[in-house]
Amino acid sequence: NAQQATVMVNASPGSATTISKHIYGHFAEHLGRCIYGGFYVGDTSKIPNTAGVRNDIVEALKKLQIPNLRWPGGCFADTYHWKDGVGPKDKRPSIVNTNWGNVTEDNSFGTHDFLNMCKLLNADPYISGNVGSGTAQELADWVQYTNFENKSPMSDWRRQNGQDQPWNVKFWGIGNEAWGCGGNMTAEYYANEYRKFATFMPNSAKAPLYRIASGASGADYNWTETLMKNIPHWMLSGVGVHHYSVIDWNKKSSATDYSEAQYFLTMKEAWKMEEIVTKHAAVMDKYDPQKKVAMIVDEWGGWYDVEPNTNPGFLYQQNTMRDAMIAGITLNTFNNHADRVRMANLAQCVNVLQAVILTDKEKMILTPTYHVMEMYKVHQDATLLPIQLATSDYVVGTEKLPAVTASASKDAGGKTHISLTNIDTKNTQVITINIEGGQYTSVTGRILTSNKLQNYNSFEEPDKIKPAAFNGASLKGNALTLKLPPFSVVVLELK
Ligand code: AHR
Secondary structure, three states: OEEEEEEEEEOOOOOOOEOOHHHHEEEOOOOOOOOEOOOEOOOOOOOOEEOOEEHHHHHHHHHOOOOEEEEOOOHHHHHOOHHHHOOOHHHOOOEEEOOOOOEEEOOOOOHHHHHHHHHHHOOEEEEEEOOOOOOHHHHHHHHHHHHOOOOOHHHHHHHHOOOOOOOOOOEEEEOOOOOOOOOOOOHHHHHHHHHHHHHHOOOOOOOOOEEEEEEEEOOOHHHHHHHHHHOOHHHOOEEEEEEEEOOOOOOOOOOOOOOHHHHHHHHHHHHHHHHHHHHHHHHHHHHOOOOOOEEEEEEEEEOOOOOOOOOHHHOOOOOEHHHHHHHHHHHHHHHHOOOOEEEEEEOOOEOOOOOOEEEEOOEEEEOHHHHHHHHHHHHOOOEEEOEEEEEOEEEEOOEEEEOEEEEEEEOOOOOEEEEEEEOOOOOEEEEEEEEEOOOOOOEEEEEEOOOOOOOEOOOOOOOOOOOEEOOOOEEEOOEEEEEEOOOEEEEEEEO
16 A cells, blocks of 8 residues: 655755754663673673673674763662772672662773773763762762863872873763652752752863753653753753653563554654654743753653563563664654754663663674664764655554654765655555755665564574665656655665
8 A cells, every 4th residue: 555745855944953963872871781791791701892891882883873872870870979980890899779670780880981982982971970869079079080181189080090181071961860760859959959069060161061951751841941940051051851652651561572553652652752852842942042952862762571581670672673663753853853952862772672782692683773873874963954744644543643754964975865764554655755955866775674563683683674775766856756665764865
């Protein structure tokens, strides 16, 4: 079956908006096998590593052009005392990860390990500070430890621990989910805490801080309003927002064994990001019409039941074409809102929730979500080309959702990219694209799809789902036509 959609792309917008590369950011929490047994295997491991960090993961993430990595949480961040994780590893105290399975951690992965790993990845670190159970002094010390160039108690300690030059960490989160695991605070109380913690973080011209407030849960617009109203904007670079595509928090359902009705509900949640971002942006516009404060969606992704026979506290789940569709829709949403959304972090990078990488001892696989992020990386730091989209609906029972999403950008080399998703499981979409003000002579493309929605890459079949060349688009002047198959993601390149 075929349905129609039309996309109008404005190739010469009046004012230019850059799609920040940081929209394509990732998140690595001390949770399950994300850090320990994921990124970090220790330098005595047989798995090839650099200072304990897996080389295969580093290579895969460099191919994604991972722009930033958020660490150490999540909920873990507000229990983490960074001083436990520096200095000789055999002297570091153990801690219990109370949020995630009560496992004991030996603190062998700490600040140096994380920041040096970010260097390997060419990614900017984004550190979440501990507000819930930490002190303003502790966070101030952390900043001095990582960023201070001259002599000071903390920079001397850093040098003693083997790092001469400061890392100049720019991105700092002031707590995480302060309304929940980060301290169960009210928005008003947290706004005051933010002001206090931010005040004592040593800022300098050489290493200016980008301070991010712990944001709302989904559609809690009052949270954003309270922060925007009560925190002076000179100390507020960004406000967070978290939204997960979860069907029902009490009955999340299997990551791989799901019905069309469950798939539809997940798509509905993925689509909700559009509304959430739009409404938080409207609140921010009220207090910051010049859009100086960024919206930072520092947790997003699909959340299902853990894989059978795995620790429920470790949030390890498989990743199917459904996840590819979440990624395709959500990244199009962020691109189209790039005037306000300037950073986002998929939860999470390795072995946790909607991971881009899964590992099993020495084996590593790339998930469908990885491939979508790799295909979409062409949008990083490109100029947004605004679009208008008319699409048919994807109908399940009495409910419907728009079948197609799209976004477009022009990169520094003059190439235009258009990313498209079709969430409909049955209908092909015949798409007509008109590009006003552009001139092209060729079009190429890549597609990610599979013959079954529930398909995934496994350790036995690691390449079952991977991008393929897409030759189905034809270009006539400034008009393109193509057929977008059911549950597929396509990225076109025009020159
Ligand atoms: O990503 C998993 C958890 O989800 C994070 O620790 C927390 O911030 C959120 O509730």
